[in-house]
Amino acid sequence: GDNWWVTLLIFLGIAALVALLMNRTRLGRQIYAMGGNEAATHLSGVKVDRIKAVAYCLSAVLASLAGVLYAAYLGEGRAETGLAYELNAIAAAVVGGCSLLGGVGSIAGTALGVALLVIVINGTGLVIKQDASLWEGIIVGTVVILAVAINRIRLLRR
Numbered sequence: 830g831d832n833w834w835v836t837l838l839i840f841l842g843i844a845a846l847v848a849l850l851m852n853r854t855r856l857g858r859q860i861y862a863m864g865g866n867e868a869a870t871h872l873s874g875v876k877v878d879r880i881k882a883v884a885y886c887l888s889a890v891l892a893s894l895a896g897v898l899y900a901a902y903l904g905e906g907r908a909e910t911g912l913a914y915e916l917n918a919i920a921a922a923v924v925g926g927c928s929l930l931g932g933v934g935s936i937a938g939t940a941l942g943v944a945l946l947v948i949v950i951n952g953t954g955l956v957i958k959q960d961a962s963l964w965e966g967i968i969v970g971t972v973v974i975l976a977v978a979i980n981r982i983r984l985l986r987r
Contacts, residue, residue, distance in 0.1 A: 836898055843891065848936035860884050865932025920969050921946045923976045946972070
């Protein structure tokens with residue numbers, strides 16, 4: 830819990846494994862395809878229900894690992910500890926280049942989105958001394974809106 834570098838090594842190792850899974854395996858390509866257009870993926874012969882179940886299971890395992898690491902960092906485990914962290918996760922993915930519509934994104938981009946979001950949230954605490962947590966949600970929401978707008982503009986230019 831006290832060693833941040835252990836958590837960083839675990840994060841980098843898992844990110845590398847998931848990047849290999851998503852970029853080098855048939856399962857990864859099917860997950861990307863399902864995220865882009867579920868009906869077309871089904872019509873191409875992919876068992877969408879099975880791929881969806883695998884994706885949800887993988888997500889649950891990784892979320893559980895993140896919860897264990899966060900509980901180790903805090904030194905305690907409470908049910909309400911990670912409340913409202915889903916916005917930060919979505920923001921990191923969107924800032925990293927993932928589309929809210931699905932089918933677009935990368936693990937490396939999401940990792941960079943996480944790094945940028947951590948810098949923004951920690952910077953908010955350094956700049957705003959009183960009630961910084963009240964402003965964090967507003968700033969993260971603004972970052973998400975800007976990232977979605979930039980992604981949309983990039984998509985329209987193509």
